[in-house]
Structure formats: structure tokens, C-alpha cells
Amino acid sequence: METSAGVCRIISENLEHTHFTTKARVNNRTVAAFLNSPPSAPGASAAKRAAGGLHRRKGGTHRELPLDLSPLPPVEEIALPTEAVVATQEEWQYDIIFLDPPYADPKIPNTLLHVAHSGLVKKGGLVVIGHSPRVVLSDTYGEEMAQDKTVQLHRLHYRRHGDSAFSIYLAGEPTAYGLGPQAEEEQEEVEPSMDD
Secondary structure (H helix, E strand, C coil): CCCCHHHHHHHHHHHHHCCCCCCCCCECCCHHHHHHCCCCCCCCCHHHHHHCCECECCECCCCCCCCCCCCCCCHHHCCCCCCCCCCCHHHHCEEEEEECCCCCCCCHHHHHHHHHHHCCEEEEEEEEEEECCCCCCCCEECCCCCCCCCCCEEEEEEEEECCEEEEEEEECCHHHHCCCCCCEEEECCCCCCCCC
8 A cells, every 4th residue: 555656656667577566466545445445345346346446557546534443243244245246365365464654653553453354464474564662562453253354463573673663463373373472572772883
């Protein structure tokens, strides 16, 4: 997700240059707009699903929509669209999601919860987020539910570098992937070099 059409154009050109156009998508919209209506969402129209807010070489558009964090309806209340209209689960889920919001954004915890409930990250996938160390993040977000695509995000790693921090979350139970149950935490203070 990127709101600047110019930056989307550069990312798209880089994907073409590196031959990764079939492995990545550039969405010219806000994270809130995407999470409220991803291309795979049951309520999204066929036209929205087809376009998905994807960047086009001549630019794109985006809308600033408020992030709807209201409780999700029970699975049995969600009307599922026909298979002919919606991409398969494998086509719209991601192995890795990088989030680079404004570092001190107080909505970061809610965004992580929404990502856990969105079904956008595959089980066993990673969510990497940059944030301020003053933004307190939980070690887990969401609940694992067998009957739907909701995953529980477990923090595997936290690293602080000065006034910046990164957290890495795993979608699913860490022990199922041979990882320890405790999140690893490191703090590294690095002195800037004369080259910086």
C-alpha cells in the first residue's frame, strides 16, 4: 500500500526490472482502505476485486477511509460470494507483510489486530512492523479460529535501534514451526559513524 502515485510508479518499475511483477502487487491506496475492502473481501464488488486498488502505470487513485475496527460478525453471518468472482485463498494471501506506518501512530495495535482478522497473511507468514519504542505492542494479536481465515499473530522478535523499533510477528503458533514459545528481545544501541 502506498498513497503516492509517484512512489507507486517507481515501485512498479522496480518490480518490472527485477521480474517480480507476478510475485508482488502495488496498491495505490491507504492501509485503512485496503483493510476495509481488500480485493478478496466478501462485500467487495466485482469491479473492486478486479482492480483491487492496484497501481496502474499512468497513476492511480486512493481514498482516505477511516479504519473500521468494529467487531467482526460471526462466520456464519458472512455471505460468501461465488468462487467464480473471488480469487482462491492462495492468490490473495501473503507470506510476508511489511508495515511502515508513522512510527508513533497510536493506531498501530489496532492495525495489527485488523491484519490478524483480515485473512491477508498465510498461516506461517510473517508481519514485520516498524514503530516507535514508545508505542507498546502486545506479544499476540487476534485469535486462531479453525473455521475461518483469522490467525493469531505472535511476536517472535523485537529489536530497538535508538528511537526506532521493529517487531516481527508469526501468523500461527510458533511451536508449530519449530520456534520457541518466548519472543526474543534485543536492544542494540549503535553509535552513528562519521559516514552517516
